[in-house]
Amino acid sequence: MKLCLSLLVAAFSAHAAESTFFAFDDHNIAWQHNLKLTLETAQKHPANPVLRNGPPGSPDAGHAILYGTVLKQGDTFRMWYLGMHEAEIVKGQAPGWWRPMCYAESKDGITWTKPELGLVDFNGSKKNNICLIEGEPHSMTRVNDFLSVLFEPEEPDPSKRYKCAYIAHMPIEDVKGGRSKIGPNEKRWGSFVTATSADGLTWKCVGDRPANAEGERFEVSGLYRFGDFYYATGQLLSPWSWRPDGSEIGRDMLAYRSPDFVTWSKAKALSYARPGQLSNPPVKGQQMHMGAGLWNCGNVMVGLHGMWQDAAEKPPAGKSWNLGVRVDLGLMISNDGVHFREPVPGFQVIPRGKEGEWDDVAILQGHAFVNEGDQTMIWYSHWDTGGVLENMDIGLATLRRDGFGSLSPKVTENDAHFITSAFTAKQIALNVDGLSAENPLCVQLLDHLDHPLDDFEITLTTNGLHVPLNWPKPLPAHKIALRVNYPANSSAKIYAVYLND
Template identity: 40%
Template sequence: MSELSCGFIMSWGRFLCVGFVLSSITACDNTQSTQTETSQAEPAQTEYEIQEIVPQSFVSFSGKSNVSDSKYFDETKAITLFAFDDVSIPFMQNLKLEMRSPQRHPANPVLRRGPPGTPDSWAVQFYGSVIREIDKYRMWYVAAGDDRLDRSVPRSSPWRVAYAESQDGVHWTKPNLGLVEYNGNRNNNLVLMDPRLGTVNVKVLFEPDDPNPGRRYKLGAHVWFPKHDVRLGTFAPYASADGLRWKLLIETKPVGAELPQKDMVLPALHFEPVGGLYKCDGLYYLNGQNAIVASRPYHGRVVRQFISPDFVNWSHASTVGFVRTAQHKLLGPGKSREGEQNHEGVSVWNRGNVLVGISGIWHGAKEWENVTVDLGFVVSNDGVQFRQPAHEWVFLKRGQDGAWDQGGLLQGQGFENIGDQTFIYYGAWDPRNWQGSPPRGGVGIATLPRDRFADLKVDETTKGNGNYQLPKIKSEFITTAVNLKGEGAHRFYVNADGLSEAAQLKIELLNDNTIPLAKFSGENAATINKSGFQIPITWNGKQEIKDLPDRIRMKVTFEGEKKTDICFSALYVK
């Protein structure tokens, strides 16, 4: 793997497959450890919320975010070694991985469809993004109104990009932007798309350091193009100075809100972007789903990715970034709806050295009435290939019949650490009603304890007097080599639960060749006996550690009479 991943420099040693025991049930922090199998039926629609926006609030988005919790640092600015990442933590013994299942937020859906006559009366479709900025959270989503079923308008025209905002990530309003005419007036929350193309999936990136102020916001759109007697999906790149007024980055004149084939930036084959949009190792990555012939044959919908150096010019060569195991068995022609597949790519939380992803788990069937979709969990360390930390594990199960999110879930690119929780925003679409086309959607939140997607715990399976056991065992792991950026001091933190005087983590620093550093190992090792999301690690009373080698590893040992209580979730290096 390349030395530079997606924001922070890490050096990956030779990959080693290490076996571990996997469980989907954890005893740590059990208030949020079990899968919420049900969700409440959707309450009656609330009134459409209108809030006037002060234009000056969009002049500048630099500086520290006021909505962040000063109690914690921003983990996206640190190197993160997650428990579930077997590239960051490749070597271990007598430990087992337990995945955590999120809970649905009690306020779900936190964004609802609007009343008749509004742009999102028929659909609030969270194929969208949530981004935290100075004093608010900003959301972009796909909206469709009453004209969705109007056969007199072009088929792609009813799909539009809408906007919402929040002070706390839970309570959302739809501001009156006054930018786009809809239903005879401009009193709505539609963003301006110039020119407008029908858009059914949207992802937004915010790059405040872009030297071109007009391109600090970048938007990837799933639009349509006509081919023969059908319309097919493709990608269109937009940019903006404020996230509200968008300019297409290619020259075109839309026809029926669709992109003429001659102006496309990708091959003229059906592709459904933008499941995920991110920048990694200097390149923009765009992923989505399709079933185009690949160098290796797969069944149905796979995750396909294209790359670009500038967001405008995209490679025509692509890679298949993720395939589920069942897709290696070809079911044959005419069965593209059937079988286990991926759905709509991978939405990504770019954590610098690691990409956390949510993917759609398509449970196919011969007829639409039996098709359902759950959400899965994947990870990548290079932005190219994704993998499942836990084989075919369901991260979030679809809601039961009668719930607002029944039948099928949609992954959006919305991940935020807020206070003691991690928010994962998601949408809903029931594929069983595909042909009936009833109103649909909304935006929900799945929550976990902050950054605790999974835990490493002591596994005593090998302890005993059996032929394949030992009377005494040691539970420990060694990380990959981490390249320390820049000169000066570094700080280290641990995210763990279940710690006490009788359940401790011993943490040592090693050089790249796994030789212990005398000042930070053995008798000088750090000991952590307090639970928390960002517990500082100190060696010899010092938290700021200087004069370290350019490349270091960490060795973590689980100790104490109650070491089985320990749930390790992550290490951070700043």
Template identity: 25%
Template sequence: MKKIPFTTAICCFLFLSAFLPLSAQKVAPKNNVIDVGSRLELFIDDFLIEKLAGQATRKLHQPIPKEIAIVHDELWEGSGSGYHSVFKDGDTYKMYYKAWQHEASSDKSTYHPLYCAYAESKDGIHWTKPNLGLHEFNGSKNNNIVFTSGPLQGFSLDAGHPAVFKDENPNVSPDARYKAVLISGKTKRGLVAFKSPDGINWTLISDQPIITNGAFDSQNLAFWDPVRKEYRAYWRYFSQATGDKDRYKGTREIRTATSSNFIDWKDEHNVVYVDSPQEELYTNQIKAYHRAPHIFIGFPARYVERGWSESMRKLPELEEREKRAAQHIRYGTALTETLIMSSRDGVTFNRWNEAFMRPGMESNGTWTYGDQYMAWHVVETKSDRAGAPNELSLYSTENYWKGQASHLRRYTLRLDGFASVNAPRAGGELITKTLTFKGNELILNFSSAAAGDIKVEILDEKGKPIPGYSLDESSETFGDAVNRAVHWKKNGTDVSALQGKKVKLRFVMKDADLYSFKFQ
């Protein structure tokens, strides 16, 4: 990512701080010392980095495409199915999604109302659509529909923009262990809140919209923040809109707010970015990362209108692309992909400007508008390699608005593997800012070549090596592991004597990646 001058960064920080809520401003470390405690710290941002030297750089990593996880080919589903919510609930993985048939190349775009449907899995890889028997479609209740569009207690409900989550608030009532946010249209326009004891049977939480200031024409999210002990919402907002009739005009923004009870929301702010251009972002997919919940990670979909060109005509399915463009040029020539961004206060985000999930190798069903919309959010799944640690599974759409069914493909990434500090064989080093910690061992999530390694030196706050933890006394750490304790020749892995003291960590690396670290 591009560097900005120090003076510019300070000015931006002071300007943004004046407009951030108090809860966001409190994350600044006291006396320039960061207390990491025993929490996991990632290098998805540069929050902990004081200096990179040699040829060390921060590096973005891309997920690996795997199998098609689910095909939305039921009669009540279709090519417009998307906006997936995915989370693990005990031993079961749960998925909620928009079920809709839409063909961008046809004059007839809507074949049935929008629904929200449910699927589940025991491993996050193989998914089933249970027969719930709740709502009627074509005279039968043999389907997996959990929400339907239409009038409901004064709302004009749109079931096609669902966001569903399990509420981890320790004080949540049993009848509200699961919550959902849907859209209401012209009648009582805004976001509508639902609750459920089982994730299947739902009732309204309030007879009024919980948030009304927005456009909402995307997947609008809300969840429990376990670190700050509050609910947080993110939704689509048009910053230059002048009234209800103009709510879809202006600059597309992501807006956020917090709540103590899921009904009353405060501290509304547009999300702001550090060193990123203004771009069309269609979804946000923000949530606290389950392994490091003090960090919010988002996967917004970037929308780009490329227009007709020689390269556009070389992309897959030209005939279909031309038919789509005949309905609206952007249907045929706009492209979408997934980005990644992170925040430590929920308002100011560090966004990688390069794609996190590119449209991928050209094949039927790819490189079109609506593809590569990532599901909300990542989950841990078992590796298919015996003895390997768990990995992250991510899910993203394909074949959108084509034929009779859209697809959801699974991708994998190592735990915490979004980004790393990387050094080539020529070497490089990372020095952290001054920090304090709690724990007996320093644990690394890293990868090296057979000839590569990482050595760790612990410095005092003035930058001098601490006896027993100097570079010469550090053992070489090499391999590929998510949970390896650093070893020193005299003290072994024990760093307990340094707990609570102001220190810096110096990582000297060659042909290696460092993804995250923690003290335990």
């Protein structure tokens, strides 16, 4: 076990030592001449859905959705997801509603098993895959919605190396400290609850009250560490959230922060709202759904957000309130861990399926990104907005490794180039395609004032996911920038620049 943990620490440390300038990062690749960004649509796996709901009587008989997380540790993919044992949505949902934190494993990310953990009594048996959450009051342990799992191998306290955040709709009377007068007089509290664990299977709640402000229905959907703070992002809407001018807004993403995973800020940052939500007047029916599924890439946060569009017509009486809502998944990025943006607003990285396909109504994002071999693997799930839990299972989509998008010449007949922001590194590599001996790239190093450095210009003709730039001498210790020159008639595509310390 010590050897296994040492390997995990080394793997995570190695990841942190490498910075990635993605092609769609217009902060780190801001300076461009004659270039266009082409985003890619992920390819859905032919075996989808790769993880399905269980048989009658199981914890996920109603549905298995990836309001959760996938991590690869060692040679095992680990998934935390939400099950539901009811076959249909219960009217009123909270405070008694429970969607257990379920656990699955895989060796390839495609074929999954649901191990018998033996931790929680369900229907008279502990032979199930439910994770145990301990805490007082008991209602804090009842997961209702989105859970996000974070692994920190360098955490000095072994019992806290796994951290999570989730939504538990608690009765108001269960909440220590009472409630504020802000917002409608509800019987439940949209609670943002945190917990820690040594193994990711047995958890203990942090404290004895929710982390979010009193009386607020904050639907936490993300948890990550970026710089000096932990951040918890989630969904809010009016009356708890509003546009900068104070006017009402639909679902948007806000963030809390904490320096120690115990005390969380009362102040929140507006992390993201879809462009149509902030226009004047706002685009009718356009919202973002449940924050974002996020991937910490070390120097930047990358994620997928739910591109919500209201139903064209109001549902008939007696039907689900959100019948007809449609959701696709769009790409977003943040350079500070707080403020997110879409590289190309409205682009669907993972679109919902066509009519009649298993994921044809609306889809949901998870914190589920893994670079494996030559692919970036992304798991997601289906949401039946009609409220009957039909086909609410988990699927897989893939891209070229780090291949969310590429930079290539806009006017092919002309030359093109980009210059990165300044950095220090010992090694530089490119994720590139479309090169040949007849169609090379010229790569240069510049000082912080854009002056070319002597003896730091090379020609690149090799394609690959991580092609090293072999300079004639070691890189300078001071800050430098990279200039990549595309000759006229170039067909080169650059997906990412990698900087290794």
